[in-house]
Structure formats: C-alpha cells, structure tokens
Amino acid sequence: MERLTVELGARSYDIVIGDGLLDAVGAQVAPRLKRPRTMIVTDAHVADLYLARVSASLAAEGVAASSLVLPAGEGTKSWEGLARLTEWLIGEGIERSDHVIALGGGVIGDLVGFACSIVKRGCAFVQVPTTLLAQVDSSVGGKTAINVAAGKNLIGAFHQPALVLIDPTTLATLPARELGAGYAEVVKYGLIDDADFFAWCEANGAALLAGDGAARHKAIAHSVSAKARIVAADERETQDVRALLNLGHSFGHALEAETGYSDRLLHGEAVAAGMVLAHQFSAAKGLCPAADAARVRDHLAGLGLPHSLASAGINSGGAALAAHMAHDKKVRGGKLPLILTHGIGRSFVTDDYGLDTVAAFLDGA
Ligand SMILES: NC(=O)c1ccc[n+]([C@@H]2O[C@H](COP(=O)([O-])OP(=O)(O)OC[C@H]3O[C@@H](n4cnc5c(N)ncnc54)[C@H](O)[C@@H]3O)[C@@H](O)[C@H]2O)c1
Numbered sequence: 049m050e051r052l053t054v055e056l057g058a059r060s061y062d063i064v065i066g067d068g069l070l071d072a073v074g075a076q077v078a079p080r081l082k083r084p085r086t087m088i089v090t091d092a093h094v095a096d097l098y099l100a101r102v103s104a105s106l107a108a109e110g111v112a113a114s115s116l117v118l119p120a121g122e123g124t125k126s127w128e129g130l131a132r133l134t135e136w137l138i139g140e141g142i143e144r145s146d147h148v149i150a151l152g153g154g155v156i157g158d159l160v161g162f163a164c165s166i167v168k169r170g171c172a173f174v175q176v177p178t179t180l181l182a183q184v185d186s187s188v189g190g191k192t193a194i195n196v197a198a199g200k201n202l203i204g205a206f207h208q209p210a211l212v213l214i215d216p217t218t219l220a221t222l223p224a225r226e227l228g229a230g231y232a233e234v235v236k237y238g239l240i241d242d243a244d245f246f247a248w249c250e251a252n253g254a255a256l257l258a259g260d261g262a263a264r265h266k267a268i269a270h271s272v273s274a275k276a277r278i279v280a281a282d283e284r285e286t287q288d289v290r291a292l293l294n295l296g297h298s299f300g301h302a303l304e305a306e307t308g309y310s311d312r313l314l315h316g317e318a319v320a321a322g323m324v325l326a327h328q329f330s331a332a333k334g335l336c337p338a339a340d341a342a343r344v345r346d347h348l349a350g351l352g353l354p355h356s357l358a359s360a361g362i363n364s365g366g367a368a369l370a371a372h373m374a375h376d377k378k379v380r381g382g383k384l385p386l387i388l389t390h391g392i393g394r395s396f397v398t399d400d401y402g403l404d405t406v407a408a409f410l411d412g413a
Pocket residue numbers: 091092093094097120121122125152153154155156158178179180181182185186187188189190191192201218219220221222223226229230233315316
C-alpha cells in the first residue's frame with residue numbers, strides 16, 4: 049500500500065493506493081466518522097460490480113451505509129443529477145461531519161464533490177475512483193462541477209475530498225475504450241513538464257492498456273504525485289501553474305460541447321485530440337518543433353486514441369469550435385489563456401492568441 053499527501057494546510061488529505069483497497073474502505077473511513085453512518089453514491093455500472101463490497105467493508109466496521117445509484121454517463125453531471133443527489137442527501141439526514149463516499153469514475157466524483165460543497169454549506173466526502181481517468185486525475189485536486197448547456201464544468205466549486213482511496217484492481221473490469229480515455233490524462237503529465245515520463249509512456253503505454261499491473265501502478269502513482277504537487281502549488285488555478293493541467297482541454301472541451309457531451313466522444317478522448325491540436329498549434333506558431341507535435345500524435349494514434357478533428361468525429365468549422373472556447377473558465381479580461389508548448393514536457397500558458405487565430409488554425413487542422 050502506498051500513501052501520499054496533498055499538502056494544502058488545513059485542507060491537506062491523503063491518497064492511498066493499494067490492490068484490494070476496496071475491501072478496506074470501511075477500515076480507512078470509520079476512524080474519521082463522528083457517528084457510524086455514511087452514504088455511498090455510485091452509478092449503475094459500478095453498483096453492479098463494487099457496491100456490495102464497499103458496503104460490506106463498512107458494515108464490518110459497524111458503519112451503516114445507505115446508497116444512491118445514479119445513471120452511468122456524462123449526462124448525470126447535470127442540474128438534474130445534482131438536484132436528485134442533493135435532495136437525497138438531505139432526505140438521508142446528512143450531517144456536515146458525515147463522509148459521503150463517491151464510488152465511481154469522474155462523473156460521480158465531480159458530481160458528489162459539488163453536491164458536498166453546497167449541501168449544508170459543505171460536507172466531507174471521500175473519493176473512491178474506479179476508472180483510470182479518476183484514479184490518475186479527477187479524484188485529486190478538488191475541482192467539482194456539473195456541465196450546463198453553455199459549456200463543460202461551468203457550474204462548480206473547489207472542494208477538496210477528505211481522503212482518496214485508489215484500488216487499481218478495479219481497472220480489470222473497465223472497458224478498453226474507457227481505459228484509453230483515462231490514459232490520455234496520464235500522458236498529459238508527461239507533456240506538461242516531464243519529458244522522461246512521456247518517454248516512459250511511449251515505452252509502456254501499450255502494456256498498461258493491455259493489463260500490465262506494474263505499469264498501471266506506476267502510471268497511477270506517478271500521475272497523482274504530479275497532480276498533488278501542482279495542486280499544492282496553486283490550489284485555485286490563479287497563478288498559471290494549475291492551469292497547465294488544462295493542457296488539451298481548451299480544445300478538448302470545445303469538442304465535447306460540439307458532440308453534446310455524448311458517448312460519441314469521451315472526455316479523455318477529447319483531451320487526447322486536444323493535446324495533439326495544442327502541439328500542432330504551437331508548431332504552427334513556431335513555438336514547438338514539428339517533430340514533437342508528430343511524436344505526440346503518433347503515440348496517441350498508435351494506441352487508437354483520437355488524434356485529429358476527423359478521428360474525433362468532428363466536422364464543424366473552426367468558428368463554431370472557437371465559440372465554445374469563449375466560455376472557458378480561464379478567460380480573463382476577454383482573453384483566452386491557452387496551454388501551449390515549447391516541446392514535449394515544456395508547456396506554458398499564454399494569452400497571445402485570440403479566438404479568430406484559433407478558429408483559422410482549426411479550419412486547417
Ligand atoms: N475534477 C477533475 O479534476 C477532473 C479531471 C478529469 C476529468 N474530470 C471529469 O471526469 C469525467 C469523466 O470521468 P470518467 O472518464 O471516469 O467517466 P465516467 O465516470 O463516466 O466513467 C466511465 C464509465 O465507466 C464505468 N465504470 C466506472 N468504473 C468502472 C469499472 N471499474 N469497471 C467497469 N465500468 C466502470 C462508468 O459506469 C461509466 O460508464 C468528465 O466529466 C470529466 O470532465 C474531472
């Protein structure tokens with residue numbers, strides 16, 4: 049079992065990684081509770097697979113757990129999902145010191161985190177991520193949100209979890225397409241500031257996706273450690289440090305919006321295409337060697353991930369895509385900060401390029 053801490057002063061918390069940890073959720077959570085009671089929120093797929101085990105681990109510690117099973121999929125990160133969850137938590141008689149357990153992928157984690165940021169003005173929650181994406185990214189850092197018609201994650205809050213419990217063995221049941229989507233966020237950490245880790249991804253990505261346990265463990269531990277470092281340095285994304293975690297997302301979120309947050313394009317798939325576009329845009333502006341942009345495209349394409357507008361199933365014009373980007377939460381003074389790069393592992397934030405420039409680039413991409 050491995051343990052690291054996200055250092056955030058009074059809001060610091062541990063991330064625990066261990067095979068079989070799902071059966072120890074009760075032992076990890078029980079000592080934190082003011083009463084032997086908790087609420088588990090999950091989705092329909094994960095409930096079938098893992099809810100009974102988590103409930104049993106809590107029962108073994110004398111903790112009674114009620115559960116809410118929400119529909120699987122991005123559509124649950126919505127006003128409707130939020131209303132249903134918050135009403136349920138209130139109906140369950142939640143107290144602020146209770147620890148709601150978010151058992152599932154990034155959709156459940158983001159929704160539960162946001163609900164817990166507003167119910168009774170703030171309740172505790174524990175992330176038990178079961179997708180690769182959630183284990184390497186979304187369960188850590190306290191960005192919580194729902195999607196609205198105008199854009200991705202536009203209604204949300206920073207609300208840190210009290211604890212993150214990662215059991216990599218849950219990935220054994222994850223569909224290959226979901227694994228690939230999560231893998232895009234793993235590659236992101238290499239592209240941001242760690243060229244050696246990108247090279248590791250090139251060498252080990254295929255094995256990781258094929259089920260290599262050691263590769264999965266290394267990717268998860270490395271990713272959460274990088275994320276913990278970045279979040280500790282800039283918790284609320286005010287200093288152009290945490291914004292680097294948005295590499296590929298300004299483009300990616302526009303692609304997700306264009307596909308209506310449907311399963312035509314998963315978040316991680318949109319990020320994969322978005323990261324390639326960010327490198328190609330950088331190369332087109334003379335900021336990044338074209339060979340680096342090609343290397344990123346080739347790695348993601350080689351693993352079957354979207355690596356262009358066409359392979360992401362997008363045939364909209366640049367202006368339509370750029371219009372989505374105008375809603376980006378990083379916009380300041382009317383300018384859109386983009387995460388661009390000087391090469392692999394050398395990302396940076398700039399607001400030197402306007403939406404017209406981005407639209408023209410996308411028209412030719
Ligand atoms: N808060 C953050 O920092 C952050 C970071 C990255 C992504 N996100 C958000 O995360 C969301 C995407 O998360 P996701 O990719 O985990 O998607 P998801 O939560 O929709 O899960 C993907 C699918 O896998 C199923 N599933 C989950 N665990 C499983 C398992 N172990 N075995 C079998 N099936 C399983 C789910 O039921 C679902 O159908 C997006 O909304 C994205 O915006 C947030």
